[in-house]
Amino acid sequence: MNDPAPPGDGDAGLQHEPLAIEDLEQTCLTCQGQGTRVDPAWQVWRERLRELADAAREAREAAGLPPETPATGMGVVIDIHGGAGQSPPVDVPSAVADAERALDDHMDARPLAYEQRRCALCRGNGVVLTDLGVELVALLERHGFVRSFG
Ligand SMILES: [Zn+2]
Numbered sequence: 020m021n022d023p024a025p026p027g028d029g030d031a032g033l034q035h036e037p038l039a040i041e042d043l044e045q046t047c048l049t050c051q052g053q054g055t056r057v058d059p060a061w062q063v064w065r066e067r068l069r070e071l072a073d074a075a076r077e078a079r080e081a082a083g084l085p086p087e088t089p090a091t092g093m094g095v096v097i098d099i100h101g102g103a104g105q106s107p108p109v110d111v112p113s114a115v116a117d118a119e120r121a122l123d124d125h126m127d128a129r130p131l132a133y134e135q136r137r138c139a140l141c142r143g144n145g146v147v148l149t150d151l152g153v154e155l156v157a158l159l160e161r162h163g164f165v166r167s168f169g
Contacts, residue, residue, distance in 0.1 A: 042149060042151050042152075043148065043149055043151055043152035043155055044146040044147060044148050044149060044152050045146060045147060045149050046145065046146055046147075047138060047140055047141035047144070047145055047146055047147045049138055049139075049140040049141065050138035050140070050141060050145065052145040052146065053138070053145060054137065054138055054141060054143040054144060054145040055135040055136060055137055055138060055143065056135070056136050056137075056138050057134060057135060057136075058130060058132045058133065058134055058135075058136050060130040060132060061130050061132075061134045064125075064128070064129060064130055067125060068122075068125055068126075071118070071121050071122045071125050072122060074118050074121070075115070075118035075119050075121075075122050077118075078112075078114045078115045078117075078118040078119075079115050079118075081114070082111075082112040082114065082115050084111075084115065
């Protein structure tokens, strides 16, 4: 008798779609959801490293040395030298030594900044608020629910 909402057809046009979390936040396009970004200085450094590593490999091959053998033992370059401090297996041509020394110098010239930096846009969350999410935050702020970032 006093049931205000008869079951069955009460939800037609009266209720909104349920709010999904995707309506409030979305993947950060700046970092593609990673939350971190590679420092541009590191990208430049890595490209140069690849060039020097290729040059060193070519120098070893030109000298008749196996391309992946640590020829001088000077380097600690990952994936290029076997282990640091190994003695040269044979007398090493100067072209090979120069190429490997350039590689080592480049290793010492690594960028000072962290390679991975927290994404400034999403603060490392990987997601950012949508327009609707911003509105929700504003609403929550009005009612005192939102803590400010310290
Ligand atoms: Zn981001």
